[in-house]
Amino acid sequence: MLGTELLPIGEVAHRAGLAPSALRYYERLGLIEAARTSGGQRRYPRSVLRRLAFVRAARHVGLSLDEIKDALATLPEARTPTVADWARLSRAWRARLDDQIAGLTALRDGLTRCIGCGCLSLRSCALSNPGDAAATFGDGAQFLPESLRED
Amino acid sequence: MLGTELLPIGEVAHRAGLAPSALRYYERLGLIEAARTSGGQRRYPRSVLRRLAFVRAARHVGLSLDEIKDALATLPEARTPTVADWARLSRAWRARLDDQIAGLTALRDGLTRCIGCGCLSLRSCALSNPGDAAATFGDGAQFLPESLRED
């Protein structure tokens, strides 16, 4: 049957926009699996492309490969992910993106205020200097969202 | 004079929200300098806090330490950065943040569309799978902004 053809690593890598070495790496980490030919070469079912698509999308959203592995684990591997699976995960991603966007927006707006006041160039702008602010009037950044603080 | 007191590294690190090791590292990279006691210990003028604030803020905006070094180089070290210096740099950062925000927003919106269609779970969602899309109808991601593509 044409539907069950298996793809070699180079083909999959090309179609997924990844290097073959990345696929081997993902396999070592347990993100994907491959069948083998009698000679030991990897052969992938087309479904791996879906899995890799998932990995790529998740990485864009900022998940680590470790987190992605966990997310993949919730999609029973034998089973084709349902629309519900996808909706659940993408809602979580959306929240993550919303957070990231909110954080950057807050930073940008704080920056815009600073352009007006010149405060960073002067003394202790809370945008950039949470530690020093702490020394004088409380603690933590005033403009930076939790997600962007590094302390 | 009280105005010229010099701070030891631990104090500066604490106020800047960084580890002492990071300050030594920044010094090696040429981002900051320190005076030394006769015994060889670092002593920092308060102005280093401003410099570190700058570094922190720039890192939040996504600049590498190398880029930050270049940016710092345009602020003559002896001279207190003027409001104009700050405005110039923060305008550049703002553009960068605008790009980042736009990219994430585009990604989020693509994701939102996908929640409806379930396409990632099905075949070849351009959001997640630019490579496979290339195999079938052109090339490159359809939703992802340039800045977020990895190919």
Next chain:
DNA sequence: CTGCAAGTTAAAGTGAGGTTGAGGTCAAGG
């Protein structure tokens, strides 16, 4: 059957942005 591109492995390398450890010194309070 041959030639050679594409595949295999394990281990080491990359680069950003630091941290950790060993071994030793300095500075300030009691």
Next chain:
DNA sequence: CCTTGACCTCAACCTCACTTTAACTTGCAG
């Protein structure tokens, strides 16, 4: 003076996400 915590240097190590290298094998077109 003495202790003790903070500091010093240098080199090695860390995480993440891969890539590269070396030495070798497979698989398929001709």
